[in-house]
Amino acid sequence: MQPCSASVVGARCPRPFAAADASSPRRRGAAPVRASTAAAEHVRYVCEVAVVPGKPKVETLLKVLEAQGQSAVSPAQRQGLHPLAIPLAQQPGGELTCLLRWPEGHKGMELPVVSQARDGTQVRLVARSVEEYLHRALAEEEAGGGGAVAAAAGGDSGALYARGAFAASKLPTMDAYLTRKAGMFPDVAERLVQAHLDKGDQMSALITGEWYMRNTFFPGWGRPYEFNSQLLARVGRGEEARDVARIALRMPWWSFVDGFAGMRDAATLSGGTIEIRAAMDEQDEMSNMPGMKTAVKTEKQQQMEEADWLMNAVAAGEKGWDEVRGGVAERYAAAGLTEVADFIKAAAA
Structure with a gap:
């Protein structure tokens, strides 16, 4: 993956970040930055620190966020946020609108727009x-x-x-x-489901909920499964709700809206990260047919999985984002994703 050029972000990349930009102490608050300098700083950060490919319209997005009443914040103020988040602006309610720089994959959702409270365990998907x-x-x-x-x-x-x-x-x-x-938006899909329920059309609601969850609209995101588990429980389909909750727990726990505990309980499981991981491993072993060889994971897959579990521990309330940041970077580096690892390390105070 090569750093984006001037044409990629719609503006000439300014000088590279100095070493101090990645390591100097920063305030934990989302201090606003001057609008005249915000766009250039965000373009430079996305281009040179996050090394985002493609042509994201960073400048246009930031201007639109400000027009919507949000206040631009420095992209370097990443303390208390998800390791892959790039903060853009603070909403009137205090949450931050960010870009999420996935390490790889997630076709169609490589650089989603998300919302997160600083030091909050959950990340809400706003747009793909x-x-x-x-x-x-x-x-x-x-x-x-x-x-x-x-x-x-x-x-x-x-x-x-x-x-x-x-x-x-x-x-x-x-x-x-x-x-x-x-495009597809979680809040819109969920309103469509609710509209059917408001009309008393439970079957159409369930069909729409299934469509929201199953059509790979949101690759690697747990909210559609969380929502459908809750929907099934709401209409009295407890066993199906449990089964969907167990699928949800195989998605990033931080991508739930209502948190880890609700899905754990809906799945009729107990404990924290260690216990849930053990239960899921046991389910995998039981699902293998006799005589069938379990697929062996590559070193890269194992390291990325370990990074995922570190971040799940934050969603479970066992650790903080800043506490796991170094470990997540180490796992990505071991997986050969050095640019992503360097991006994560750049947030260290």
């Missing part, structure tokens, strides 16, 4: 990509009669959303438009 976030912001603003977001998006607005597209679509609701034209 920068482009989907911007498309939604422009469509919703037009429907609401505003213009600040479109002005902030500038020349990118037309490429991301054609003015009048929502009305021209003839779709009955904004949620329907977003799902068909803009």
Whole structure:
């Protein structure tokens, strides 16, 4: 993976970060930075520290976030956040809007927009990509009669959303438009399920919930499974709810909305990270057919799995993000993902 060039981020990469940028003490609070310098700092960080491939519209996203009332914060203020998070702006409620730099894979969701409270154990998925976030912001603003977001998006607005597209679509609701034209969003999918329940149509709700969970819309993300386990329990399907909860526990625990304990209890399991891991390993052994050889994991897979369990321990309330950051970086380095490991280490105070 090569560092992004000037064309990748839509602006010339400024000088490389000095060593002090990665190691000097920083305030834990999300101190705002001047709007005039925020875009350049974020572009440089994404380009040179996170080494993000592709062409993420970082500058446009930051301007839109500010137009929505958020305050830009330094991308280097990563203390108390997920090791793969790049903070962008602070929301009025205090949470931070961030980019999540996956180590690899997660096709279609390589650089999602997420929300996290500093020192919070859970990370909420807002949009699968920068482009989907911007498309939604422009469509919703037009429907609401505003213009600040479109002005902030500038020349990118037309490429991301054609003015009048929502009305021209003839779709009955904004949620329907977003799902068909803009992308997939967890909150939208969950509202569609709730709309069926509000009409008393339990079967359609279950079908929509299954569609939300099973169609690989959100690779590597636990929330769709958590939501469906809760939905099944709500309509009296306890055994199915338990089975889905056990699948959910194989996803990152920090990607649940309501936390680890709820899924653990729904799965009818007990204990913390060590106990749940042992129970899952036992389930894997029991599922192997007699005479079938269990697939041997590569060293890379083993190291990435160990990194996942370190982060699960944070979601379980057993450790903090800053406490596991070094260990996660070590596992990724051992897996051969040196750029990701260096990115994680850059957050150390």
